[in-house]
Amino acid sequence: MSLAESHTRPKRRVGWGLQGLGGTLPAVIFLIAFFVLPLVDNTINSFENDGSAAAIDNYVRLFTDSYYIEVIARTLWVSLLSTLICIVLGYPIAYYLVRHTEGSGAFLIFLLVAPLMTSIIMRTYGWQILLARNGPISNWLLDFGLIDRPLATLRSPVSVYFGVVHILVPYMVISIASVLQSVDRRLEEAALILGASRWRAFWRVTLPLSTAGIVTGSIIVFMLCNGSFLTMLLLGNGSVVTLPLLIYQQFILVNDAGFAATMGNVLLFLALACLYLQLRTVRGRGHV
């Protein structure tokens, strides 16, 4: 969104809040009190322990114990792989939505957004039913002779990817579609007229012009995936332990506040890094 240019601004007050940022004060104060300070408090907590060890003991423990290093690496890996799957699955849909829908566009967008209106618990429950050993997918595959014993998907990381991609792929499609929309299709037509094949025109013209959408979509998906734990909890059955899930488990089982705060701080660092990248890519394109 473009913020009003200051030269053309009338000197006289017109309307509400034209003159400055005074109106933002209540919201800014609220977020400092209930968003920034809790995170600062969390950082302070992360340096606290029973007093017998050094202040950075929690961090030493997190970054030297191979179990925790594995958890952090797995968190990043699951997010990365999920992001790649979302790009591959989502790009053709975004392309179709922008280039090939005449009457059905609104309906498809509704279908795309509709899952966002269902609870994550509901969708996870749906996958539990679909992927169960004696569930519909397993039964059909058995009936058609494609597999010879019931699926064990629900006990493996595969089901986590089903759940995560299902939740996040609409964000990717929306991000890519919004950029594709502004790509002039005449450029693609020019390439075709000049003798490029369909594929070549796509690879050399359309795809490069839409990378901005892929990048913003990827940052959003990666960021959301880093923070999600419900899918890992309900579909992973312990096979995919990521940072958020570990925080949840620590809180329920051990209630080690200092260590939970330390893991939370690592998540915070990842989130801030993503936010920074997001701001940089967005600013690079000249609009907020």
Place this chain on the structure above:
Amino acid sequence: MSGSHSVRRPDLGLIALKVYVVAFFAFLMAPIVVVVIYSFSDMAYTTWPITDLSLRWYQRMLEYRPFMSSLAFSLQVAVAAAVLSILIGVPAALALARSGSRYAEAVMTFLLAPLSMPMILLGVALLYYLSWMGLGVSKLSVVLGHTVVSLPYIIRTVAAVYIQSGRSQEEAATILGAGRWQVFWHVTLPMVRAGILAGAIFAMLISLDNLPISFFFAGPDTNTLPVVMLAYQQNQFDPAIAAISTTQTVIAVIMLLIVQRLTGLHHIIGQKR
């Protein structure tokens, strides 16, 4: 148009794309549809295939007190957080949309930042912080936590609508002698009303589905619906969870249709998170 290509032979690429689009939307709808179907089943467990249909799980849902009481609490929290977000978010959005300040962009980024934070981190941090403040596990704590997340949605939709609407009407009203408050009540507010409502409904949907913050504040009278559903799902695997999920979805779809009627979906999905 690549007319010369498609005239000569059937466009295999486009056919493949269409088949994929159908498969993709089947993937997207499958887990939702299957839960809706199961909510009408007559079996004690979620087994396949379904043989008989019944409404027994809806009856069970209505009779299971935690579902109903937590749904009521969730709705209260969603409304309270939305109202609080409107009160502090609308002035912020209006100011930011028209401010010439070079800090406007930075302030907007800050106000939208909660969207980028992992919710579970916010939940843990808020629990210890609010406990330290003496609020601890209370209804107020849940509302405050949900407001942190609702606020950005209100600010984003209202600012977007206000920027689009231009300033000529307000200028006209001022030239014709309207005072500041008159301009606000009779010109500005009606212009952004749809944005406020759309943002509020969207924020309420997010709040109704929020587990990671609510989870940390769960107590005897602060259980939200997702918290109760998670506990139920971990202990029982019967289709009552399907019935309450379907009910929740119906509520959400009705709200979404209201948003679409008021503003068109593009206001919400056209913007980046």
